[in-house]
Amino acid sequence: MTARPPIRSIAVLGAGIVGLSAAIAFTRALPGLAVTVIETPDDPAALTDRLAGTLPSIADFHDRIGLRERDLLAAGATHRLGTRLSDWRADGVPFVLAHGERGGAIAPGTFHQHWLNARRSGKTAAFDAFSVPATLAAADRFVHPSDDPRSPISGFGYAWRLDPPRYRDLLRALARHIGIIPVPGVYAGVERGSDGHIATLLLADGRRVAADLYLDCSGPAAPLRSALDTQWDDWRRWLPVDRLLLGAASAQIATPTDDRIAVPAGWRFVQPLRDRTLVGLGYAADQTSDSSARRILPAGDTVVPLALGVRAEPWRHNVLALGDAAAVLDPLADANLHLVHSTILRAIDLLPGRDCAPTELAEFNQRSHRQAARVRDFQAAHYLPTGRTRGPFWKRVARLPRPDSLAHTLEQFAHRGRLPFYEDESFDKDDWHGLLLGIGMIPRIADPIASASPSEAIAATLQQLADATAALPARLPPYPAYLARLERGR
Known part of the structure; x- marks a missing residue:
């Protein structure tokens, strides 16, 4: 076996949420690693460091770096069960996307196929009525899921709604605790070796930073x-939002539910924090001017242009791009920070030697690209024609082309309600079912296994489940009371 020198040092360009997360995770995973974090001026086009939304997978990352629930609560975070989509369909009926299974096993076959059969007969409630977290979210209730699989409040996940500046401060404190002290600096250039690797990172004040591995966490400019190269896969032909107006409004009552509201020019989002409410408007720049966007969202004060897409090779030679330096997506599905965390953990799990062998980097890049592409597909699926035609934005999105992988997914689901397997999925089958059925996509052919069960018995079981699920919120305190109890226990 040939001995390979290991990576002993890393330099991180950028000390926002992305950069600090990476520095802490690498330090936790590799004792003895020398870590230099360069705190560059914030990039106004960087989006991930500004966002509050997360996915349930954030719990795994926090476990890896040593953050606990009480730490997050102290930093102003609140629990997030789901997202309510309003005015997304022609009938205007809102629905909630939440994580976790719906209904469970009620007979041979999958639950959503039994629901589809009942719906075809007109004998069942809406699909999200069988989701415990969706029902709780709609009622502004929250409870930690039970470890008892027999409990009606088991089998679902929850995410966190972060207060970005306070979360960054929390990461900074954790970094300091484990010996990472960011140093200010302005990027000025690099020196490259004969092998193409970066030999030295140059700062504007003349300092030189040398490391085995460099992490670019500086934002979409990714200097x-x-x-090394500027190759970028542009996804704007599939994703219509290329502009985001962000702002803050007065505080609302605490809720575990975020809102996405379709408007003629695009969609708005509402995310209540402890002391304020983050608001935003996603729109297309060639249809809606920034001044028009501000009239739609008077609380908006910051415009962020979005070059939606992905870097085909986030890791090249000894430089790894993370966050907006690697992929730019709007916050429609709250997957931005999830992609950052997944990429960091993948880099650690697949960490090459100091030579950063191309074969190893190719595997990392392929997996990272696959994951980002499936998140893109999930977001693009939000724009499937639902009968909504009010406004130029929605008329255009009804005619958008679809990536091949999304077209394959939709073809399979539209035929018999089945989802094809894709590696490195961020959203599981329950997430896809919730979205596709929520926007009204009904498969053409009934599933033969589910169809073998007596329809009247299935309808009665579904009614019992819907009634039991609907009764759960009345047994739980409102979320502000539950949150206050957790705060007292902290």
């Missing part, structure tokens, strides 16, 4: 990673 460090772009010093």
Whole structure:
């Protein structure tokens, strides 16, 4: 076996949420690693460091770096069960996307196929009425899921709604605790070795930073990673939002539910924090001017342009791009920070030697691209024609082309309600079912296994489940009371 020198040092360009997360995770995973974090001026086009939304997978990342629930509560975070989509369909009926199974096993076959059969007969409630977290979210209730699989409040996940500046401060404190002290600096350039690797990172004040591995966490401009090449896969032909107006409004009552509201020019989002409410408007720049966007969202004060897409090779030579330096997506599905965390953990799990062998980097890049592409597909699926035609934005999105992988997914689901397997999925089958059925996509052919069960018996079981699920919120305190109890226990 040939001995390979290991990576002993890393330099991180950028000390926002992305950069600090990476520095802490690498330090936790590799004792003895020398870590230098360069705190560059914030990039106004960087989006991930500004966002509050997360997915349930954030719990795994926090476990890896040593953050607990009480730490997050102290930093102003609140629990998030789901997202309510309003005015997304022609009938205007809102529905809630939440994580976790719906209904469970009620007979041979999958639950959603039994629901579809009942719906075809006109004998069942809406699909999200069988989701415990969706029902709780709609009623502004929250409870931690039970470890008892027999409990009606087991089998679902929850995410966190972060207060970005306070979460960054929490990461900074954790970094300091484990010996990472960011140093201010302004990127000025690089020196490259004969092998193409970055030999030295140059700062504007003349300092030189040398490391085995460089992480570009500086934002979409990605000057460090772009010093190697500027290849970028543009996804704007599939995703219509290329502009985001962000702002803050007065505080609302605490809720575990975020809102996405379709408007003629695009969609708005509402995310209540402890002391304020984050609001935003996603729109297309060639249809809606920034001044028009501000009239739609008077609380908006910051416009962020979005070059939606992905870097085909986030890791090239000894430079790894993370966050907006690697992939730019709007926050429709709250997957931005999820992709960051997944990429960091993948980099650690597949960490090559100091030579950063191309074969190893190719595997990392392929997996990272697959994951980002499936998140893109999930977001693009939000724009499937639902009969909504009010406004130029929605008329255009009804005619958008679809990536091949999404077209394959939709073809399979529209035929018999089945989802094809894709590696490195971020959203599981329950997530896809919730979205596709929520927007009204009904498969053409009934599933033969589910159809073998007596329809009247299935309808009665579904009614019992819907009634039991609907009764759960009345047994739980409102979320502000539950949150206050957790705060007292902290």
